[in-house]
Amino acid sequence: MNDALTILRRCGIKPTPQRIAVVNYVLKSTTHPTAEDVLDHSRKKCPTVSRATVYNTLNLLAAKGLLKTQVLKEGTVVFDPNARQHHHFIDDDTGVIYDIPWSSLAVSGKEKLRDYEVREYQVILRGRRTKRK
Amino acid sequence: MNDALTILRRCGIKPTPQRIAVVNYVLKSTTHPTAEDVLDHSRKKCPTVSRATVYNTLNLLAAKGLLKTQVLKEGTVVFDPNARQHHHFIDDDTGVIYDIPWSSLAVSGKEKLRDYEVREYQVILRGRRTKRK
DNA sequence: TTTTGTTCTTGACACCGTCTAAATTTAAAA
DNA sequence: TTTTAAATTTAGACGGTGTCAAGAACAAAA
Missing domain, CATH: 1.10.10.10 (Winged helix-like DNA-binding domain superfamily/Winged helix DNA-binding domain)
Structure with missing residues (x-):
């Protein structure tokens, strides 16, 4: 349970x-x-x-x-119950934050960043949700 | 001038x-x-x-x-005079924000995100700066 | 029961960012 | 130059977020 x-x-x-x-x-x-x-x-x-x-x-x-x-929002922290790694998409019009599955995007080039030891990362996308769920 | x-x-x-x-x-x-x-x-x-x-x-x-x-910071907005597209790296220990050149990283998979019209995006990395500048 | 330690609540506080009303400055017109 | 209007700045009030301290409430153990 x-x-x-x-x-x-x-x-x-x-x-x-x-x-x-x-x-x-x-x-x-x-x-x-x-x-x-x-x-x-x-x-x-x-x-x-x-x-x-x-x-x-x-x-x-x-x-x-x-x-x-x-x-992700101005002036306040938000709490994310999704503990798995994932990215975020923020709707310009509504401010609603959507989870984007980790497997949907790939980021290349991190390993070449000298002088930076990357512990975690995510992609933050902004724009419009075109279809309602 | x-x-x-x-x-x-x-x-x-x-x-x-x-x-x-x-x-x-x-x-x-x-x-x-x-x-x-x-x-x-x-x-x-x-x-x-x-x-x-x-x-x-x-x-x-x-x-x-x-x-x-x-x-990028809790509780306050920061102002970024670098108007060109770029990514950000945030030092876990100091909170210092570093610019990461746009060309250093590549994000693939955006075009496959149905229902999302992406206007802009960036990668946010966190970890430690290993070398002082 | 009394004791001890944990948890909860209230209210105060500091900070961020916005707003308003009044004062000041500037520019334009007479 | 004086007058008028418009734009800008200022101080302070305000609402929202998050933290903190002091005391009250609670539970467990002796």
Whole structure:
């Protein structure tokens, strides 16, 4: 089972109603929510959850590798529950962020970059989504 | 001549002491300054320049294509005076952003992305700079 | 029960970027 | 030159994001 309780226990994070609410939303999300998004949705399940707890929990999950923070929007970090490597496409009109599978793109030339030790990389594309899903 | 005065006139922006101070710093910068960086340095030449004027001027320059705003750091936009296409490498330890020449990397597979109309793209790499310049 | 340690909440805080109203500067017209 | 209008700058207020500290609530153990 991959419910929030199991996930938290497996990571050695003590489960609490607040953390369960956060995990349930953010790890099932197919979008790229901001902390504020997570707060709003978590409060539907756990009305008293505070901003600080949401940030603490999200940062805990990030430290455990269950999600990744991405700097893709101005003024705010977004949280990405897709832990596998992938690229991102950002719609100029809507600002919506789409995941692009790792296998869709190939980047050549990294190995020739002297003086740079590359730990990770991604392609960020911008433009328009032509077809709605 | 490529001094600030000439640049501003060529773009149809009325030169003022404040704008000249901003342009002189940001367009000659080889780093990726934040608005706050630009404000600090501009005040050395023009001590009364205000935050709002710096933002106004930077946004004007961006609208004219003389620089580009980049979302590469958490919590703040950086301004990039390098108007040509290029990629970015961000040092894990220092946060310093380095330009990677466009010709150094090649991205293949974009043309196969159905449903996405790509207007621009770049590779963002993270890791360590191994050699100081 | 009391103790101990963890977690949560509240509210304060600093920072970024935008906005507004007022003041200043500039340019143009009389 | 004086007047008028337009453009620009300024200071400060504002809303949003994220962090922090202090105390309250909670759970586990003795």
